[in-house]
Structure formats: C-alpha cells, structure tokens
C-alpha cells in the first residue's frame with residue numbers, strides 16, 4: 275500500500291481537484307484539512323471522494339465530549355478513512371469521538387504538533403522533550419480506545435514499539451534539501467517510513483512543486 279497522503283491545503287475546490295487528479299497514481303490517499311474544509315465543507319469532501327482515493331479529514335477536534343461526539347455524528351456519513359481529534363481533549367472526549375463515528379473510519383488523536391519543539395511546549399506549561407509528551411498522550415489515546423496517533427517521525431519508532439497495531443500518521447515530511455517552512459520536527463519520507471510510519475502526510479513538497487505529479491512520483495520512488 276502506498277503510504278503517502280497528499281495534504282491539499284487550499285480553499286479552492288478546483289485547485290484541490292486538479293492536484294489530486296495529477297498525483298492520483300503516485301499517492302495512497304488525500305488529506306483534507308481546515309483550510310479546505312472551512313471553505314468547502316462536507317460537499318467539498320464528497321466532491322474529492324469522487325477521485326477514488328481514501329480520505330483523511332484532518333479537523334483536529336478539541337471540545338467537550340458531547341460537542342465532539344455530535345461533530346463526529348455529522349461527519350460519519352462522509353465515509354472517511356481517517357478523522358482526528360486532539361488527545362489533549364482528554365480520555366472522555368476521545369472515547370466519545372470513537373463511539374460516535376462509524377466503525378470503518380479510523381479515529382486518531384494528535385499528540386504534539388510537528389510545528390512545536392521543546393521551547394514551544396515550555397511556553398504552554400509542558401516541561402520536557404516532545405517525545406515525553408507524545409508518549410503520555412499516545413498511552414492515553416490507546417487506553418481511550420482510539421485507532422492511532424499523529425506524531426512526528428522522531429517519536430514513531432518508540433510509540434510503535436509500545437503500540438504495535440496502532441495507526442501512526444506522520445506529518446512533517448521533508449525530502450532531503452526541501453524547505454522546512456513552519457515545521458520543526460521533520461524527517462525524510464524514507465526515514466519516516468523506516469521508523470514505523472503507517473501514513474506519510476506530505477503537503478507543500480508536493481503541492482508547492484512546479485510539477486506536483488513529478489514530486490509525488492519522486493517521493494514514492496524514494497520509498498521503494
């Protein structure tokens with residue numbers, strides 16, 4: 275299975291559709307995030323589902339359990355492959371999210387955003403290294419009955435050792451020499467896959483390339 279999910283971060287349906295169509299043969303799924311979903315809503319998700327690839331809806335829900343469960347019920351008919359919440363919302367919220375979503379959709383939790391490092395965590399009152407906080411929140415996510423986590427490639431080997439059948443979704447993927455942008459905990463596609471990633475989320479290295487299909491093909495080839 276091709277582990278690459280291309281992150282279509284645009285508010286424009288036609289732009290998202292054009293990139294998805296161009297890279298279709300080189301990726302395993304589409305990742306739709308807040309920029310797309312706020313502009314296009316469930317109708318936009320249905321439109322991109324017509325491309326025929328699994329969809330990860332990266333909405334990172336974080337609210338009280340009753341509200342998150344209601345949001346999951348609203349998203350349930352979309353037939354998503356993966357949807358997510360923030361693990362920091364707590365055990366009851368995560369369990370409510372899992373319960374409310376159709377069983378076929380994997381519900382996973384964001385641990386520590388890949389744009390954060392130890393100094394960013396200190397700013398919000400979390401001491402220690404990102405790996406420590408990822409470990410705490412991964413254990414909580416597993417015990418709440420979810421299907422996996424979002425973390426960086428730097429933490430995935432240790433987390434997979436502790437949760438062998440978890441789904442490990444890894445953003446912060448950067449081919450060697452590419453611009454890191456706002457990401458802080460990054461790895462190459464090959465390193466991330468070899469460390470134990472289930473899904474590699476790749477946005478700008480593909481969508482910002484002059485030829486997105488060529489960029490996606492090169493990343494796929496680097497995994498062979």
Ligand SMILES: O=c1ccn([C@@H]2O[C@H](COP(=O)(O)O)[C@@H](O)[C@H]2O)c(=O)[nH]1
Nearest residue numbers: 281307386387388445446475476477478
């Ligand atoms: O910790 C996280 C969680 C989600 N993301 C999302 O992944 C993509 C990454 O895009 P790039 O352009 O490859 O940086 C983006 O949609 C984020 O919202 C993340 O980066 N880190």
